[in-house]
Amino acid sequence: MNILVVLAVAIVFGLLRFRRAGLLAWAGAWWVGVYVLLRFGFSAPIPASVVSLYMGIVSIALLAYVSSSEERRDEVSRPLVRFMTEKRYTALLGATVLAIPALAAANVYVRMNVPLEPPLFSRTVHPASPSEITVHDKKIDLDTAENPFLRLERTNPGEFRTHVENGRRIYYRNCVFCHGDDLSGNGMFVHGLDPIPTNFTDGTIAGLRDSFLVWRISKGGPGLPEEGGPWDSAMPAWEKLLKEEEMWEAILFLYDYTGQKPRAREETAHQ
């Protein structure tokens, strides 16, 4: 919720109550107030078609309310009739009569000049991986595969650091151009890429198994299933450029640099 907008609407309603506004003003205020809340009151934008649907309901409700008794009908129609008949309003009336068609015409113009948008493809960001891939003639079972260097962290910290350092070199020679110096997916080529490169610092890779990463790295964009839009992704199939252990070292570096851990296999087994 956008608290400031909600507060502003509430304050205006309070003021109207305080000033003892007539029924016509109230009907108008409700209509505008609901519109403002729908349009600006929520932090996630509501689609225009949904807003117009709600506003249609609000309009009918208000009409039903103001015409529900003789008294209310009078209270609403009296100021309108005065506005249309009394001489002192003539100029304002004339302006209103001209302004409404002008606004409607402007609306037609805007609707007919909506900027062209190329067809959109809504891809699946993390499609399901296959159960097995073949990298450099070696089968990798993605359900059981784990980073072979990860256990060195406990058994041989010195060697572990060597592999992280190798991963760091591989990253900055190959991945930095798209995934960026600080691994946040803002490399120097991002302005020319859609889909944009993955941000490794936002927790995404903590929710993924490291075998998922080795699939994405070795097979790249072309290895995505159809729902992932393999034709648009600029992620290379790194098996063409890197050895298998180099990919695991790069993965080791991604988790080490960002202070994250790959999702453990036990968690997956529960699903």
Place this chain on the structure above:
Amino acid sequence: MTSRPISRACLVLLIGVGCVAAMRSVWAQGPDVGTEAQRESGKQLYARYCAQCHGEKGDGEGYATPHLYPRPRDFTTGKFKVRTTANGALPTHQDLVNIIRRGMPYTSMPAWPKLTDQDVTNLAYFITTFSPDFTNAERVPQPVPLPSAPSATDESIAQGKKLYEETGCARCHGTLGRGDGPSAPTLKDDWDHPIRATDLAKSWTFRAGSSREDIFRTMSTGFNGTPMPAFVDALTPEQRWAITDFIVSLSGSDGPGYSNLVVARHVRDPIDLAKGTASFAAAPAARLPIVGQIMEPGRAFHPPTTSVTVQAIYDAQSIALLVRWHDMSAEKTGQNGPSLPVPPEEEENAAPGGSQPAGTSPFGEAEAAPEGAPQAEQDPFAEGAAPSQASEFSDAVLVQIPSEAPVDARKPYFIFGDAQSSVDLWFFDLARADPLQFTGRGSADIAPNDTGDVTGVASYDRGEWSVIFKRPLRPASAAPFAPGEFLPIAFSVWDGFSRERGNRRGLTQWYSVYLEPQDVPSAIGPMIRTALLILAIELAVVGWVRWRYGSRARGELGEPRQPTATHA
């Protein structure tokens, strides 16, 4: 009466003493290299964020260096490009802070907005430890005076244009600023690496920033370690501001305004290639970003082309595409091809522009001398233009569309298609007179398919290639272009000077081309109809209200019923 001159003299003396004191205090400040604790903190940050490119020892030899161009700064030499200080001088602490904060656009040096002010300060202090110059009390950097800007006028731009030519800017940067001056292909930096003159018609790519103040500063203080001299002594501030205004005018816009859609406009007259680019005057231009082909082996990490500008028109039979991009020099000899092999070792240490023999710096030794004579008065260009020797690889450009119009979201792979869905490649080797056609089923499977449908014409003028492709809208065997329809389209550009060929090139991802229907429905009719309808309803309502209730008042016009109903 006699006391006044005396008091005046006293005042002058006082001011003089004050000035000297102030000067002394500046000198007495000594080098601004921070505290031991600050440098130590900076060291940790450097190891995490900077060492990968600039090297553990600050010598610019990090892990990434073999693939980077421009190369990462070597801090041990004390030569820094972006400064407020005199030519050859060290940067101030604030200069270092600024460049870390802002980065260098279109290079591998990113901006670091996430670091705190304190972090950046500490980093800047740590960087000073790589060169003994920073602790040398005699080399304490002093900013040169950079007076604030007068506002730009047509006169200042015209004066700037004149000065730009007189001062010799065009010798490297080209008459229209596209980085295509006759000396441009010979430029080398102090480390003997080839270096390009900035394309001044793309202000968003300026390494030191694109604001007027940034341009003025660069022109005033130069880029140490490069052939770009300082003009702080050679030109007055007014002259430098005038050239600044002219340079700003060259780009035509503040940003690149990248698009994702090429709109082809219908023309009544049959498209005539002989008319050249003039046929495209009314067609909207779409600028599309070029990135390095770093997906397939034989990678290009830093293609010199950063964007192509595309326009399109179609008549009853054909569509024509105009593709334009800036190129330092036209390579019209040698050969090129979409599948020419690139040896893997060329990916390493492949600095662009290696094919030409090295010329001397056009400014001679001038840029090495901090207090050197005003460079502009020398004739730095006595050596003349670059040797126009034959290049091994020619410039080339390619348009890619799917072989069959996609029926759903599925497209061929954006790099030359894939085994399932092929792409049509319209390839123009600019050493040849005509384009060729290929069919791509992936980078490793490109076959000639010259139906003769695609014709074209190419020209190079003052740093810009203009290449026109023309093809029938509905040929016998290729995806048709239809009015009101979108078709995926992608582009590739090869710079022969940088030995680009085959996989080594700049490319775009898929974008779209849309054929705007011949008759775009006008909004005027529907607008008038809507307005009249509403006006009629209003008048009817007001008329009825007045007839029913209006015995007391008389007027001419009326008004609608309830705003709620109207708005709904």
